[in-house]
Amino acid sequence: xxxxxxxxxxxxxxxxxxxEIDPASVTLEAKLxxxxxxxxxxxxxxxxxxxxxxxxxxEPEEFKSVRTVEDVVDAVEAMLGA
Amino acid sequence: xxxxxxxLGAGLNRAWRIIGTxxxxxxxxxxxxxxxxxxxxxxxxxxxxxxxxxxxxxxxIHLSFRGFVGFMNQxxxxxxxxxxxxxxxxxxxxxxxxxxxxxxxxxLISRIPRTNCVVKASHWHNxxxxxxxxAAGYIPNTESAILVERCHAxxxxxxxxxxxxxxxxxxxxxxxxxxxxxxxIALRSGIAxxxxxxxxxxxxxxxxxxxxxxxxxxxxxxxxxxxxIDPAPYLRDHPTVNRAARALTRDLxxxxxxxxxADLVNPA
Numbered sequence: 001x002x003x004x005x006x007x008x009x010x011x012x013x014x015x016x017x018x019x020e021i022d023p024a025s026v027t028l029e030a031k032l033x034x035x036x037x038x039x040x041x042x043x044x045x046x047x048x049x050x051x052x053x054x055x056x057x058x059e060p061e062e063f064k065s066v067r068t069v070e071d072v073v074d075a076v077e078a079m080l081g082a
Numbered sequence: 083x084x085x086x087x088x089x090l091g092a093g094l095n096r097a098w099r100i101i102g103t104x105x106x107x108x109x110x111x112x113x114x115x116x117x118x119x120x121x122x123x124x125x126x127x128x129x130x131x132x133x134x135x136x137x138x139x140x141x142x143i144h145l146s147f148r149g150f151v152g153f154m155n156q157x158x159x160x161x162x163x164x165x166x167x168x169x170x171x172x173x174x175x176x177x178x179x180x181x182x183x184x185x186x187x188x189x190l191i192s193r194i195p196r197t198n199c200v201v202k203a204s205h206w207h208n209x210x211x212x213x214x215x216x217a218a219g220y221i222p223n224t225e226s227a228i229l230v231e232r233c234h235a236x237x238x239x240x241x242x243x244x245x246x247x248x249x250x251x252x253x254x255x256x257x258x259x260x261x262x263x264x265x266x267i268a269l270r271s272g273i274a275x276x277x278x279x280x281x282x283x284x285x286x287x288x289x290x291x292x293x294x295x296x297x298x299x300x301x302x303x304x305x306x307x308x309x310x311i312d313p314a315p316y317l318r319d320h321p322t323v324n325r326a327a328r329a330l331t332r333d334l335x336x337x338x339x340x341x342x343x344a345d346l347v348n349p350a
Binding site for chain 1: 225226227230262263321323324325327328
């Protein structure tokens with residue numbers, strides 16, 4: 001999971017597994033709440049899984065500002081780079 | 083002759099119900115202030131433990147709501163009927179209802195001697211509602227993740243909990259968009275959902291209507307208490323809680339809105 005493309009494909013697999021979301025709809029522009037119907041409870045569980053996957057910590061505060069799939073990709077990239 | 087007399091009768095009846103509704107709402111407001119300023123401080127004096135204070139206040143609010151519904155019934159403003167009422171009396175359950183009118187929570191709590199309830203967060207800053215909602219330890223409808231934790235804690239503590247998964251009153255004729263918080267509370271606390279379907283005919287006190295826009299005749303509130311929905315099979319059948327919550331929410335929606343989906347339009 002290095003490039004942004006890798007991160008995106010990992011995310012879409014994760015979204016399908018966790019939330020039953022069609023991988024085709026997981027695009028960079030897709031909005032989590034409006035387009036993908038991910039709620040704040042789902043977001044908490046998503047953060048837990050991302051921590052497990054990357055082995056890195058993530059501050060819940062950092063995730064508060066996340067709106068789109070691209071924001072999640074950025075957050076994961078930052079976690080991996082840190 | 084007869085026709086005009088009937089019209090006069092209907093007009094007087096309607097005028098009476100406008101006055102009666104105004105009196106009822108004024109009484110509700112005064113009641114809320116009296117509970118907050120007088121009854122709550124007095125109860126606190128004789129209830130050293132916070133949990134006994136909360137239980138007593140929940141019971142007092144139940145009695146006040148029961149009195150209020152009885153009053154509106156005596157004034158011939160409303161009628162009500164409840165099917166399966168005894169199921170409401172079981173302890174420690176998650177009572178979930180649709181939300182057609184302003185007085186759904188009043189109707190429900192008037193039949194449940196002690197319960198917690200998720201209510202609009204803005205009530206904590208409303209002069210009439212602030213006293214009662216704080217005193218009874220009710221839970222404000224804040225952001226879902228925090229809300230789920232608080233509800234879980236109340237159920238763990240042995241309380242019952244009333245929640246409206248639409249998060250707000252229904253818009254008539256529009257398909258409700260259920261939040262998944264309720265399903266998550268049931269799944270994470272292992273407590274069954276007791277669905278209550280509320281119908282009000284003719285519809286009144288709906289979202290966006292002023293209180294004085296009374297219906298053409300005395301309205302009828304029907305509460306139909308359904309069968310409990312056990313969350314355990316959903317956890318078994320789905321790989322994640324999040325997916326179980328989606329499936330449980332769909333099923334809950336089908337129980338609370340059994341009418342043909344085709345009759346409802348999607349929200350804008």
